[in-house]
Amino acid sequence: MNSVVCIAQVPDTEARIKIADGRRIDETGLKFIVSPYDEFALEEAIRVKEAKGGDVTVVSFGPDRVQQALRECLARGATKALHIKGESGSADALGIAKTLAAAIRSVPHDLLFFGKQGVGTDNSLVGPMVAELLGYPQLNVVTHLEVGEGKITAHREIEGAEEILEASMPAVITAQKGLNEPRYASLKGIMAAKKITIETKTLPDLGLQESDIHHQRVTVVALELPPEKSGGRKIDGGEPATAAKEILKYIREEAKAL
C-alpha cells in the first residue's frame, strides 16, 4: 500500500504577518513550518505504511526552503521525498494542483493524502482539484479512516453531522484535525532522514508549461492588514450582577442581538 502526502510549507501560525510590496507577505525573518493539517495527513499515511507496508512519498511544490519541510517529514517516517522547484506563490490553486497531479503520476500510489487546507492561503482547494485531475474519488475533511481490501471507509465532518463514506482506490483524502495525534520526529528518524536524497524536478521536467501554472486564473492584486483595533470600553466586573447588566445593555443596544 503506497501513499503520497502533498505538503505545503507555511508561515508559523504564531508569526505576525508583514506585507512586502502590497501584494506579498514579507518573508524576512519569517519562520516556516509544515502546514498543521498536513501533519495529520502525514501521520495517517505513516500509520497505513506501518500496518500494510509500502512507501510514503512526500511531495511539495515551492522554492528551495520547502526542502526543510520535506526533511522534517522524512524524519517523522516518510520514506521518499520529491521537491518540485518553483515559485508556488505566483500559482493559483489549480496551477498547484496541476503541478502536483503531474508529479504524482510518476510515483506509485494507492492513497493520496492532503491537509484539508493549507494554513495561510486557506483555500481548501488543492486536494479535490488533484482528485479531479487524476479522476479519483475525494474524501474531504476526514476525521477517521479505515483501509480495507481494495476500498476505504472514511468519516467526513459536515455541519452538525458526520458522513460515513466508502470509496474505491486510488483515492484522495483530505485530513481534518482529530484524524490522529501526529508523532514527533525521533532522533533515530532524524538521523535516518539525512541519508535519504530528496528528488527534485522542475515544471518542464513534468511536461508543464510555466504559462499554465503561474499568474493564471486567480491573481492577487492587493494584500493588506486588517484595520488595527484599538480596544473598546473596559469595565470592572467585581460586582457580577452589575457587570451582567452592563453586558446585556451592550448586547441589546449596540449589537442589537436580543
Place this chain on the structure above:
Amino acid sequence: MAGVVVFAEVKDGRLKKASREALSIGRKLAQTAGGDLVAFGVDRAAAEEAGRYGAKRLYVAPLTAYTTGPFTTALKQLVDQVKPSIVLLAGTSNGRDLAPRLAARLNVGVASDVDRLEWTGGKLRARRPVYSGKAFATVEVSSTPAMATTRPNAFTAEEAGGETAEVVQIAGPASDDKVKLIETKTAEAEELTIAEADIIVSGGRGLKEATNFSLIRDLAHAIGGAVGASRATVDAGWIDHQHQVGQTGRVVSPNLYIAAGVSGAIQHLAGMSSSKHIVAINKDPEAPIFRVADLGVVGDLFQIIPALTEAVKKAKAH
C-alpha cells in the same frame, strides 16, 4: 455568455441561510455583469424561495443526498448549457467540496471563502481573509466562468421580492461507482455551528475544566448562539474540534462574539477579530483579548456568566 449560477442548498425544506446569502450577492453581481441570476439544486420546493431572492430559474437535477461525483457532473452540464459569467457556491461543507472539483473540470479559477465580491472590468474581484484573518487578499478571477465560494455570514441575505423561479428539470448524471454514502450521523442535540451562527459564546482555558463548558453552553442556549472554543480547550480534550475558533479551527465573523476565559492567543484573535461586536470577560486585565474587545469586563467568569445567562433569560421572557 452572461448571468450568474448559484448552488442553492436546501435543509429541512428551506434554503440554507448561506445559500440565501450567496443568492443575494449573486443578484447584485448579475446586475453589473449582465444576464439572469439562476439557481441549481435538487429540490423543486425551493423555487418559491429562490425566486424571492431573485433567481429567475431553478434548474433541478434528479439527485438526492450530496455526493461529489454526480453533483459535479450535473452542475458542469448546467454551466455548459447556461454559459454563465459567474458561478457561486456558499462556503458550506458541500459547497467547499464541490467548488474545487468543478473548477478543475472546467479549468477555471475559484476564489475561496470570500467576504466581498464585485464585478469590474469584465472580471470578478473578491476579497478574502488569508493567514486566518491576519491579512486580507484582494484577488481577481479572470477565467470564464469565474467561481467563488462565499463565506457564511459575510453577505446579507436580502429578499428581492421576485416571482417563484421557473423550474427547469435537467438530465440526471450517471451514478458514481467510486464513492458511496453509507450513513449520515446527525449529532444528538443538533447544535448551531460556529461557521454559520450570528452569535458565538466561546470558552477558553479560564474555564479550568471540561465540565465548566456547561456555563458556556447555558449562555449560548439562552441567547440563541453557537458554542465556540479556544485551541487550548480543544487540545485538552474538553470539547470537540468543530467548536474551535482561530487558525487550525474556523475563522468566524458573527454579529456578536462573547469570549469568556479566553486570553487571546494571536491565532484566536485572527480567527474572531472581524466579528462585528465583541465582548470579553477575563480576570486578567492585561489579557490580549481586551485589545480587540468592544466591551471588556475584568472579572470572574464563574460569577459573571451565570448572572448574564439569568439576565438574558429574563430579558427574553419579557
